Amino acid sequence: MLDSFEETVWPLCDAAELPNECRPPARNWQVLFVFSVSKLPSRTSPPQSLVGPPAGCDIHGFDQWFRLSDRERKLPKFLGNHNRSWIWGRHLVFATLMAGKWPPLEVHYDSHRFSPFDELPVSPTAKAQTLREVCEQLGVELVASTANDLTRTCRAEDHQGLCARMPEFPYHSLTELLATESPRHFVILDGIQDSFNLGAIIRSAEALGCGGVILPAKGQAGINSQSARSSAGAVNWLPICRVDRLDEAAGQLKAAGLTLLAATEKSKLSLWNVAIPRRVTIVIGNEGKGVSEELLSHCDLQVRVPMSGITSSLNAAVAAGIMLAEVSRQAGLSPSSTG
Template sequence: MTKQSLLGSHQRSWIWGRNVVVETLRAGRWTPHELRLAEDAGGLDEIAKLAESRSIRVTSESTARLAQLCGANDHQGVIAKMPPFPYAEVSQLVEDAFNDSNAPVFLITDHLHDAYNFGAIVRNAECFGAAGLFIPIDRQVGVTSQVARSSAGAVNAIPIARVANLLSFVSELQRRGVHLVAASEHAATPLSTADLSGPIAIVIGNEGRGIDQSLLEKCDLAISIPLAGRVGSLNAAVAAGVVLYEATRQRGIVSGTFKEA
């Protein structure tokens, strides 16, 4: 078995680290099968009680055994065995978003491969109040332990749905009045001049090739983020955060509350 396939197996089975496990337990959306705690670690009583209050089995193991099970040494004395991630249903996510807001913000990722990038995007989306994320089923990293950790537990706080065909799906969104906004370093329209105040879906491309041309052609608007340095582009997660901030700013959100129009 290769190192990558072994890592993938661990990522599908376990999450680890105190913060992400606590956030997962508190959210109650992705319930662990069991929790294993280090025998010699302190400060774990609250986590154990939280798990037991949700009828999750808690056992003790050596620190070395925890590292062996999850494939990482930075587990902080806490690992949780997980079922498959509970992805949202696509149409329900859209309906719920429009029930909550006349101008929801969605994110669409076009075949991202890097777990840390995707986790950071999920965290950005949750922090800026996006209604949900849509990811393709194929050739896209899903919610793994690394995604959960890099999202700081945000995978438990924002709905994520998988779609079989991005092109068909975005056409459905457009029929609902959602404008597709592509973040592209080659776009002629700078972010500062773009109108992001209505219902939008921000499209973030693959780390290497960007947004697929067929999907880019479907977008209603392509925007670029002006840069002052010598490096020609931002990574996917940073670009998503910048565009999300601008969409949030245009909606008049200040200090976590909505300003009256």
């Protein structure tokens, strides 16, 4: 019986299965029927068949249907590292253009909200440049559009009037990362699966003076639309390296004089009780499994973030932020010393 439920949603059915009088106008559309139980007669059961509406299309409490074309149903969100990846949002697109590290292939703008002669927000010491000028310098095609077209293009409604089609992200090599003269610390991520976690870690790392983030090429989220947005554009300013083997990368980092410091709940050593070397690499593990045993064997120190609540673990991005903040605190880093 249905008294305990608020609504029942019937699955998609092909329009060809409907009685003629109930078919939508286009043959290639699918129909989603939503029935509100509150509108059904008392003690009424749903149809026996879960494909389509009740027999004879005697629909009680029919709310609405949503029609999706074959083409729209098959379109994925543009999130991957390929030539159909899109980023969107005023802050992220502007940051990407200003950094010049990851030049878009195209920038689409809502002509009702932006003009190609609008100036991009820059620092007080930098020369003001218009959207058109920056795109011309980077060789980026600038395309006038509408809000609805932008929504269809990037498959998102929160584009704020700007979206950009991106090439594959330009990862650094570990050699390039180690060639820096700065004594900053680094971060190794061992199998982070969630793109939003990845972006949040990159955002914290860049803000807290980290010299770069190292990712494995497999079994790890990469830079895509979600991680770029979650980073608030920090992917454009922080060197991000991708390696085939984390254990080999760990060996290279140790050979370069960096201490490997792993965050693991298995450790009895509190982060607050450790004197952290200035040249250090923080190791953050997978959201569920933590740092792999193989990589832990390469680490010089293993610490846990002390907690006093009932919850037994922290989100990976939160743990990384705490570790990064403590490293920066002990090193006495400030915005002027990390720049």
